[in-house]
Amino acid sequence: MSIKAKIDEFLALPNDSTKKTVGVALALCLVCAVAVSTTAVALKPIQDVNKTLNRKQNIIDIGQLAPPGTPIDEAFKNVEAKVVDLQTGEYVNDIDPEKFDARAAAIDPKQNVVLTREQDIASIKRRAKYATVYLVKENDQLKKVILPVSGYGLWSTLYGFLALEGDLNTVVGLGFYEQAETAGLGGEVDNPMWKAKWPGKTLYDEQGNLVIQVTKTVAPADDPRSKHQVDALSGATLTSNGVNNLLHFWLGKDGFGPYLQKLRNGGGA
Structure with a gap:
């Protein structure tokens, strides 16, 4: 049986079918997992940059390297x-x-x-x-x-x-x-x-x-x-x-x- 035929057979099941309920839940989980993973990968460079900036700001503050409000790059030069x-x-x-x-x-x-x-x-x-x-x-x-x-x-x-x-x-x-x-x-x-x-x-x-x-x-x-x-x-x-x-x-x-x-x-x- 082709994939299309299997999908059509699945969709034809009654909405209260246990098989259909489990199948839809699994499909939803898969879609969400892919979305979360994709988002995490896409945001990682931004997170790394923010982590670096936060570390530098802490060093600036604790080391009293510059007055408050000084741009990080200038204070860290x-x-x-x-x-x-x-x-x-x-x-x-x-x-x-x-x-x-x-x-x-x-x-x-x-x-x-x-x-x-x-x-x-x-x-x-x-x-x-x-x-x-x-x-x-x-x-x-x-x-x-x-x-x-x-x-x-x-x-x-x-x-x-x-x-x-x-x-x-x-x-x-x-x-x-x-x-x-x-x-x-x-x-x-x-x-x-x-x-x-x-x-x-x-x-x-x-x-x-x-x-x-x-x-x-x-x-x-x-x-x-x-x-x-x-x-x-x-x-x-x-x-x-x-x-x-x-x-x-x-x-x-x-x-x-x-x-x-x-x-x-x-x-x-």
Whole structure:
């Protein structure tokens, strides 16, 4: 029997026929699936562009690279993106920083490092072997470095950026572009008032020890310890601990520690 004959036979079935009902439903599902897939493929380039622009805008805002309203391309003109080997601190020149996806690499056994319990203070389980860093230069002088950071809070993994002055010690800003913490509690990591507490804080003491801390008991302003301390989020102890832990992980030897040390020694900028 020809295809046309089969279609005619199917259409001739009564409308309350189970066979016809199932057939129409399957046909509708197929048409919808094709439509959704086609739309997803067609929109992917636009989604990729928007994702890139959103990342750049977050870097601009957290790094305080330009006044609000400045066009992204103009604000980003002095920013140089580079991929870093986290183990050695060396740049990886054969990977395009615009195309490298650290989150995808973190779940790829060929591109990740599985962390031990002792290493994994940020509760991320594994990290990519490489990471993209952003250097801001003026007249070939390093002015700022923006580092991607992530770590688990109470309910979610927080993804953001930490921006440092060229001294690699003074915080320019810390912000998270993706998180799912409790609104009004841990979600206050997005509150401008809390983010405003970070600029000017310093990461290391005079002996070079990493001492930055999110704490419920901040020392008085005239106490030297206060410059290394940020008020914890009210009612959000676990999220605050998560922020503290992720900073200590990414600034430590299993994160950007080797890279930052190279920069301090005059290499890599």
